[in-house]
Amino acid sequence: MLDRIISEVPRFFTYYNMVFLLEAMGRTLLMTLVGVSLGFALGFLLDFARRTPGRAWLPLRLAATLYVETFRRIPFLVILFIVLFAIQGFRFSVSLFGVAMIGICVISSAFCAEIIRAGFDSIHQTQWDTAAVMNFGRLQTLRHVVLPQAWRVILPPAFAFMVMFIKDTALASQLGVVELTFAGKVLSTRGFSAILVFGTVLVLYFVLSYPLSRLGAWLERRLAPSRGR
């Protein structure tokens, strides 16, 4: 079997195949970065919605809580199918990549909202009170006092989530989005040895996620001693 794999190597590592795989890898990276960035922005909004005070905002609070609690508990693949069939049902024309992006944002915003909530909860109410009596507005307190402290709690799990998410985007291959895993399937159905193809895919996933987890670990080390601050 090893001979077969070795004999395939020159035929497999052609310019065309490599471009095909790297493009797919780019799509995986794009889905992750855009998904997590948008998810973070939406996650902030969701967390604000959950923190609105008083009775008037209750519907918004409930909706945001329902959203977060629901989508954190549904398998990613199921969400992708729901988004796909909902969009088809309404006869919108959205590309498969667009469907995958929407699904990714739905799930990452729910997870990010939880990560952000934990970050903000780690900041004691007295920090808000102290700023308030010094005439800081709520947004000024957020910007100068709360966010700089909450980042230390938010960033490490956010990176862990992003690294996990790189792997989860492979599920978009089930919809037919040509990302890294799907590209592997295409090449292996073209007759290349599955071990060779998916071995290469594995290396590419590693190349994507390893630097990110190193960055996350570095941040965690850098921030950990100052968490008590």
Add this chain to the structure above:
Amino acid sequence: MPHLAVADLTATYPGTDKPVLRDVSLQVEKGEIVSLIGPSGSGKSTLLRVLVGLLPPNSGSVRIDGEAVDYTSRRSLKNARDRLAIVFQQYNLFQNMTAMGNVTIAPIRIKGWRRPEVEADAARLLAKVGLADKHASYPDQLSGGQQQRVAIARALALKPEILLLDEVTSALDPELVGEVLDTIRVLAADGMTMLIVSHEMGFVREVSSRVVMMDQGSIVETGPPAQVFDAPETLRAREFVSRILRH
């Protein structure tokens, strides 16, 4: 006209029925140091929280230089907070900033004062509280006493007219209490108007112009320290004094 006048102030914590302050009235003249004493839960700290707008009063009035504070009006509250400053028991320094950052952030960002002047003033204040060499230290690199002195410098940097001190030595190790009390003595000598909540009875007796004793949300006795400590008029005050003097 009193610098600070509180009349018939009543307040209740949200979600509870029992008032924590009942018809509290007191006056602080300019340059006077009034100390609030009394058992835990008597409403001393709550009174300070109401004054700075962290707990809305149910009824009663607060006047600063004769001007009534409307705690439901954002502008009136902001104005009151410009004139009052509070230092908390747990210092509550902003953990993400150095000592210098803590002292300068509000003057620069909130008041919009010029940075060079603010920093010069902050350096002077930090020197005054004995921390000239700690500008660049973060709160977790400072002892409790040092953090509390930074908190006092931070409050002073906003140039308040009246300083409220909420049990500023209660969270400190005994050997660090002295350094904070020394700082307050310096302020007293400067003529700063202060309303102090304290359990340091020797200190209260020494610096206060007047002592106000509270119990169960009400004022039970008020007078010069010698009178309140040595010859209290009410039964409840006598009981409290005899209890604390036994320690």
